[in-house]
Amino acid sequence: MRRSVSFSIAFALFLLPLFLGLVETTTQNPVIAPEGSFIEAAPAHFVRGPTVNLVTNNSALIFWRTDAPMNSTVDYGLEELNLNLTVSNSTVVGDHRIALAGLAMGSTYYYQATSNGTASDVYCFKTAPADGAEFKMIVFGDNRPSTDAAPVQPQEFSDLVDLVIAERPHIVIMTGDYVHVVTESHSYNLDVWERFTNITDRLGHYVPIYGVLGNHDTSAYTGTLRLEYFFDAFEMYDEPSPYFSFDYAGVHFTLLNSEEQYDNGRITGTQYDWLVDDLTNTSRSMKFVFAHQPLYPLQHITSALDRNMTEMNRLQQLFEDKNVTLFGAGHDHLFDRLTVNGVVHMIAGGGGAPLYHTPWGGAFYHYVKVDVSSGQVGFTAIDLSSVTREQYQLPYDGPIEIEARFLANNTLKLNGTLPQFYFSENPAEVLYSWDGGSNSTTLTGFPDEPIEHTLDVYARDSEDLWSHERFLFNTFNPNWPSSTTPPTSTTTNGPPAPPMDFTLVLGIVGVISAVVVIVLLVRFKRK
Ligand SMILES: [Fe+2]
Incomplete structure (x- = not known):
C-alpha cells in the first residue's frame, strides 16, 4: 500500500509539468x-x-x-x-x-x-515568368536605425515590409544601409543584423531579396570590411563578391558595390572593368543597375558617386552607350527620379532612416513598385499610407524634361557659379536666358547683382518640340541648395518657342522699315 502511494505520488509528479505546460511536446523523428x-x-x-x-x-x-x-x-x-x-x-x-x-x-x-x-x-x-513577360519588382532601402547606441530597426521599416508583402512581388531589391554601424564587437554586430533579418525574413518567406552594400553595412572606414554579416543576411549570387549580375525574366540585373575599401563612392578599377564587360556581354535589351550611392544625389552632393566628376560622367556615358534602362540607388533618405539622356536615375532611400529634406522634395517613407513587361516599365513611389506619390512610365513620350541640380563647385556662394542642368533626352538644341535677356547657346555664370534672378532654359527635341523651364535663383541666399527653401520653377507646356532674340527683333523691324520706306519712295516717285 505504502509502495503504491509512493508510486502514485511519483507518477503525479511526473505528469504535473505536462499539465502545467512546462514540457514542450514536439513530434520528433x-x-x-x-x-x-x-x-x-x-x-x-x-x-x-x-x-x-x-x-x-x-x-x-x-x-x-x-x-x-x-x-x-x-x-x-x-x-x-x-x-x-x-x-x-x-x-x-x-x-x-x-x-x-x-x-x-x-x-x-x-x-x-x-x-x-x-x-x-x-x-x-x-517563379520567374517567361522572358519579356510581366513581373513586379519592389525597390527600397536605407532602413537603418538612426543611432548605433539604440540599434532598433525603425517601425516605418517594419510597416513598409508589411506593405511590400501585401504587394506579392516577384523580386525585391534593397538599396543598402541596413544597420547603423558595423563595429569591432562580434556580439554587437550579430545583434544589429539579427534585428534586420528578423524583419526581412518575414518578406523573404515569399520573395527573393537582393541587396547592395551600403556604407553603414561595412566597417571599411576603420580598415576592416567585415562583410560577413552582410553576406549572412542575404542569399545572393557569386558570394563573397559584393558585386554581381544575373538575369531575371529577360532583364539583366547588375548590383554594384559603391563601398570599395579605400575607394568608397567610386566605381573604378577592377569593378569598373567588370561592369563594362558585364554590360557588353549581356544579350538582354533591358538592363537594371543598382548601387547604394547615386550619381545625382540631392543631399550627399559631391559625396556620392559624383565625388569624382570624371568617373561620374564616365559611368553615365557607359549607361547611355549600353542602353541601361534604370540606375537605382539609395544613400539619400528620400525618393527621387531624374532621367538623364534616356537613363532613369531613381533614388529609393526612404526605408525608415531619418528623412532628408532638400529643395527637391521626396522626403517621405516609401517603397517603389516597378512593373516590368516587354519594353515597358512603370515606376510608382508608394508611401506608408499606401498613397501613390510619384508615377513615371517608360517608354516616355512627353516633352524633354529639364531639371536643375547641384551647383558645379558646390560652393555656398552662388555668384559666379553655374547650376547643373540635365535633360531627359539628348536635346537637339538648348538655349539659356538670364533675367529675360537674349538667348544664349552657352550658360554663363550667375549675374553678379545679389537679387533673385530668373533663368529660362529651352530644349528642342528631335521632333522640333521645345520644352521650357523657368528657374528662380536666389543669389543672396547663402544656404541654397541646402536650404529647405526650394528654387521655384515653372513648366511651360504647349509650343514653348524660345523668346525672340533682341537682335533678331531689331533685324525684323529694320527689314520691315526698309520695305515701308521703299514702298513710300516708289509711290512718291510715281506721283
Ligand atoms: Fe548611405
Whole structure:
C-alpha cells in the first residue's frame, strides 16, 4: 500500500509539468547518428527563415537556420494543401539550403521546411515568368536605425515590409544601409543584423531579396570590411563578391558595390572593368543597375558617386552607350527620379532612416513598385499610407524634361557659379536666358547683382518640340541648395518657342522699315 502511494505520488509528479505546460511536446523523428545508431532528435528551433532565394523560372533555393545541426526537408507543390513534392538532406547542418529544381515557369509554389520533425508554416513564392513577360519588382532601402547606441530597426521599416508583402512581388531589391554601424564587437554586430533579418525574413518567406552594400553595412572606414554579416543576411549570387549580375525574366540585373575599401563612392578599377564587360556581354535589351550611392544625389552632393566628376560622367556615358534602362540607388533618405539622356536615375532611400529634406522634395517613407513587361516599365513611389506619390512610365513620350541640380563647385556662394542642368533626352538644341535677356547657346555664370534672378532654359527635341523651364535663383541666399527653401520653377507646356532674340527683333523691324520706306519712295516717285 505504502509502495503504491509512493508510486502514485511519483507518477503525479511526473505528469504535473505536462499539465502545467512546462514540457514542450514536439513530434520528433529519429535521425541517424554518424555511427549509424538511432538516436532521438531534438526538436528544431528556427533561428532564421525559411526564405526563398535565387529564384529563376525553374528553380529556387530554400534557406533556413536552426539553433543546432539537424536534417533538412522541404515539401512543396502547386497547391497549398497538397505539398506533393519533397527534397530531403539527412546531413545535419545549422544552415539549411535546399535547392528546388524542375519548377514550372510563372507559377506560385507553396512550401514548408522541416528539421528534425519540426515544420515551419507553409509559405508561397512565384517563379520567374517567361522572358519579356510581366513581373513586379519592389525597390527600397536605407532602413537603418538612426543611432548605433539604440540599434532598433525603425517601425516605418517594419510597416513598409508589411506593405511590400501585401504587394506579392516577384523580386525585391534593397538599396543598402541596413544597420547603423558595423563595429569591432562580434556580439554587437550579430545583434544589429539579427534585428534586420528578423524583419526581412518575414518578406523573404515569399520573395527573393537582393541587396547592395551600403556604407553603414561595412566597417571599411576603420580598415576592416567585415562583410560577413552582410553576406549572412542575404542569399545572393557569386558570394563573397559584393558585386554581381544575373538575369531575371529577360532583364539583366547588375548590383554594384559603391563601398570599395579605400575607394568608397567610386566605381573604378577592377569593378569598373567588370561592369563594362558585364554590360557588353549581356544579350538582354533591358538592363537594371543598382548601387547604394547615386550619381545625382540631392543631399550627399559631391559625396556620392559624383565625388569624382570624371568617373561620374564616365559611368553615365557607359549607361547611355549600353542602353541601361534604370540606375537605382539609395544613400539619400528620400525618393527621387531624374532621367538623364534616356537613363532613369531613381533614388529609393526612404526605408525608415531619418528623412532628408532638400529643395527637391521626396522626403517621405516609401517603397517603389516597378512593373516590368516587354519594353515597358512603370515606376510608382508608394508611401506608408499606401498613397501613390510619384508615377513615371517608360517608354516616355512627353516633352524633354529639364531639371536643375547641384551647383558645379558646390560652393555656398552662388555668384559666379553655374547650376547643373540635365535633360531627359539628348536635346537637339538648348538655349539659356538670364533675367529675360537674349538667348544664349552657352550658360554663363550667375549675374553678379545679389537679387533673385530668373533663368529660362529651352530644349528642342528631335521632333522640333521645345520644352521650357523657368528657374528662380536666389543669389543672396547663402544656404541654397541646402536650404529647405526650394528654387521655384515653372513648366511651360504647349509650343514653348524660345523668346525672340533682341537682335533678331531689331533685324525684323529694320527689314520691315526698309520695305515701308521703299514702298513710300516708289509711290512718291510715281506721283
Ligand atoms: Fe548611405
